[in-house]
Amino acid sequence: MRDEPVLQGFHLTRSFGDGETRTYALRDVSLGLKKGELALLMGPSGSGKSTLLAVLSGLLEPDSGQVLARVDGDAVDLWKLTPRQREHFRLKHCGFIFQGYNLFPALTAEQQLEIVLRWGEGISGREARERSREMLSLLGLSKKCHLLPAQLSGGEKQRVAIGRALIKNPQFVFADEPTSALDWTHGEQVIELLRIAAHERGATILVVSHDHRIVPFVDTVFHLEDGRLQEAETPVDVPPPGVRFRLEMPP
Amino acid sequence: MSYTLTTLWHDRQRYLPGILAVAFSALLIALQCGLLFGLLSISTIPIDRSEADVWIGPQKVLSVDTGQPISESKLVSRVAGIPGVTHVEPYIQRFSFWEKPGGGTDLCIIVGCRLTDDSIGPSKVLPQELRDRLTEEGSVVVDESELERLDIQHAPALLAQGRFASAKINGRPVRVVGLVKGMRSIAGPYIFCSLFTARSIMKLGPDQTVYVLAKCEDPAMAPRVVEQLKSSPLQQEEPDMSVFTKDEFSHKSRMHWLLKTKGGLALGYAAALGLLVGLVVTSQTLYAATMASMREYAILLALGIPRWRLRWTVVTQAFWIGVFGVLLSIPATYLLGELATHLGVKPLLSAELMAAAALITLGMAMFSGVIALRSLKQIEPVNLLR
Structure with missing residues (x-):
């Protein structure tokens, strides 16, 4: 399934500030993610993990370097697109899960998903509702469709956030610390759902986290330190069968 | 939702x-x-309470209380000849000066109209009894809320005894023969009287009026009658004449006060x-x-x-x-x-x-x-x- 990379970053560099205050969040980073791959990006605070996720997902422009995405048989240079084209690219192909749940307090679980389909793709209310219920059902929330975020547990809220990211059936999913606000029982459920989304739905998923307990569930682990990709350290946890670690070297 | x-x-x-x-x-x-x-x-109570559908007044009249005298006889007969007009009568309304019994003067508005039952002027705001009393020359009726302003606070007591408070308007003696409610004014108290008394106070000739009022068969005909009057030879003969429907004149008068004040x-x-x-x-x-x-x-x-x-x-x-x-x-x-x-x-x-x-x-x-x-x-x- 995973032969050619479908999302590649080449020599990505990103700095913040000017002159003497300039600091580099990314220094010549290159990596590739394959279709159906669940990848984990680890590193200490300030190592540039979130910056790399933002650059790869089309949210933050790099100072230099290239991001190539292969969609529908075409290679798209993400940072050569106009802002509107990039917005459209994200609409069609990207899902996001951020730290915290970021759910509208006034909307029910199914409305949180519906809104993405109706506002993004102009899908009718009825179809959007059906697809949202179907997705929530897959996430084990069929009985919680009509509940507001305040009536859901932390784990349930994060599952709704995952549903919102997956409802468009995106080719790429970017998750920033998706388990940080959860206890491990719920965190494990979340990462398992992401693994299923990658392996069964064929989504390419990049997870940024400092949570080592995730490591056994992922296909690939990238380590970032001081803005550079490092060779992976031997994980403390024993990886389950089939899990492998790989260090992507710049081409 | x-x-x-x-x-x-x-x-x-x-x-x-x-x-x-x-x-x-x-x-x-x-x-x-x-x-x-x-x-x-x-300020437009006299217009709004009248039954007239068309108001004919002097040229460039700004509001109902600022009209100048115009000739009555020629206008009344010519207006009555317009098809659809059923009744025509003169009407006088102008500012004047009330000379207070205790000294000093104040602005007042003379409202002189026919007092008969078929009148289309604003006299219907007065009960029959008061209209009868006004037929006597020099008789006036004022609003009961204006007594202090007119310096005739004693008028009700005198009326109860069958006597009348006296004052002067424009140098002419008048008697307050009755009081009315709900006819307050902005600029000066309304002084209701007969056409005869009004002419006497305003020193107008018997053929002079300030307005000519006309009633149509149907109020909806008023705009057509106004158009006919404006395009008739009468307008050329009487270039000083302005013609309005009741609503137009009421609106014009209100706008004048809105801007003036x-x-x-x-x-x-x-x-x-x-x-x-x-x-x-x-x-x-x-x-x-x-x-x-x-x-x-x-x-x-x-x-x-x-x-x-x-x-x-x-x-x-x-x-x-x-x-x-x-x-x-x-x-x-x-x-x-x-x-x-x-x-x-x-x-x-x-x-x-x-x-x-x-x-x-x-x-x-x-x-x-x-x-x-x-x-x-x-x-x-x-x-x-x-």
């Missing part, structure tokens, strides 16, 4: 200041205009202040609400939802805040209007005025939504990653 309405209901406490600000603005505009229009309507300016200023308060509070409410949902909006932007969709959401919220505010203002306006009426100032809250206040305030609410859009400029999805 739409996502916007769901959000407004869920976060009603957050949006309440905006709704109240809109309601306050709408109430202020409607009530202030209503009070002013109510006040101005007093600078009431319009004061009204516009106060209404603008009300709108400004509404604008600031509503836009700040929407701004704060949008900023509170910054992270949720940011994730929608990350997911590729176009920014215009979020702008539309904020403007839609503003629209609904406007609608709820206006709905809230309607009963409040009528309630305060009733209170003002009890206090002696009756606001004129017409459906047109209420609709205009609602539309202006709704426009203000939408504009406040546009101002609040600056909050969306600060929302960048990448900020969620820092």
Whole structure:
């Protein structure tokens, strides 16, 4: 399934500030993610993990370097697109899960998903509702469709956030610390759902986290330190069968 | 229910200041205009209470109480000849000076009209008994609320004894033979009298009048009669003549007072202040609400939802805040209007005025939504990653 990379970053560099205050969040980073791959990006605070996720997902422009995405048989240079084209690219192909749940307090679980389909793709209310219920059902929330975020547990809220990211059936999913606000029982459920989304739905998923307990569930682990990709350290946890670690070297 | 309405209901406490600000603005505009229009309507009571459909007056007449004398006989006979006109009669209304019994003078408005039952002038506001008393030369009737201004506070006591208070108008002696209610005026008290007495006070000749009033078979014919009069040879013969329908003349007189008294300016200023308060509070409410949902909006932007969709959401919220505010203002306006009426100032809250206040305030609410859009400029999805 995973032969050619479908999302590649080449020599990505990103700095913040000017002159003497300039600091580099990314220094010549290159990596590739394959279709159906669940990848984990680890590193200490300030190592540039979130910056790399933002650059790869089309949210933050790099100072230099290239991001190539292969969609529908075409290679798209993400940072050569106009802002509107990039917005459209994200609409069609990207899902996001951020730290915290970021759910509208006034909307029910199914409305949180519906809104993405109706506002993004102009899908009718009825179809959007059906697809949202179907997705929530897959996430084990069929009985919680009509509940507001305040009536859901932390784990349930994060599952709704995952549903919102997956409802468009995106080719790429970017998750920033998706388990940080959860206890491990719920965190494990979340990462398992992401693994299923990658392996069964064929989504390419990049997870940024400092949570080592995730490591056994992922296909690939990238380590970032001081803005550079490092060779992976031997994980403390024993990886389950089939899990492998790989260090992507710049081409 | 739409996502916007769901959000407004869920976060009603957050949006309440905006709704109240809109309601306050709408109430202020409607009530202030209503009070002013109510006040101005007093100046046209003689027109509005008359049964005349067409008013013929002197050239360039500015308002009902500023007319100059015109010739009666020629006009009355020619106007009566217009098809559709069923009744014609002279009517006198002009400013004059009331000489107070205790000394000093004050402005007053002489209202001289026919006193017969078939009169189309404003004499019907007076009961038959008072109209009978006015047939005697030098007899006048005034509003009971104007006694102090006219310096005849003793008039009711004298009337109870069958006697009359005396004064002078324009040097001519008059007797107050009766009192009437609800005929207050802005500029000067109305002095009701017969045409004969009015001519005598105004020192007019027997063929002079200030207006000629005409009644049509059907009030709807009034505009056609006015057009006919304007294009008739009479207009060439009497270039000093102005012709209006009852409504036109009433409107013209009110507008004259509105502009002359600078009431319009004061009204516009106060209404603008009300709108400004509404604008600031509503836009700040929407701004704060949008900023509170910054992270949720940011994730929608990350997911590729176009920014215009979020702008539309904020403007839609503003629209609904406007609608709820206006709905809230309607009963409040009528309630305060009733209170003002009890206090002696009756606001004129017409459906047109209420609709205009609602539309202006709704426009203000939408504009406040546009101002609040600056909050969306600060929302960048990448900020969620820092």
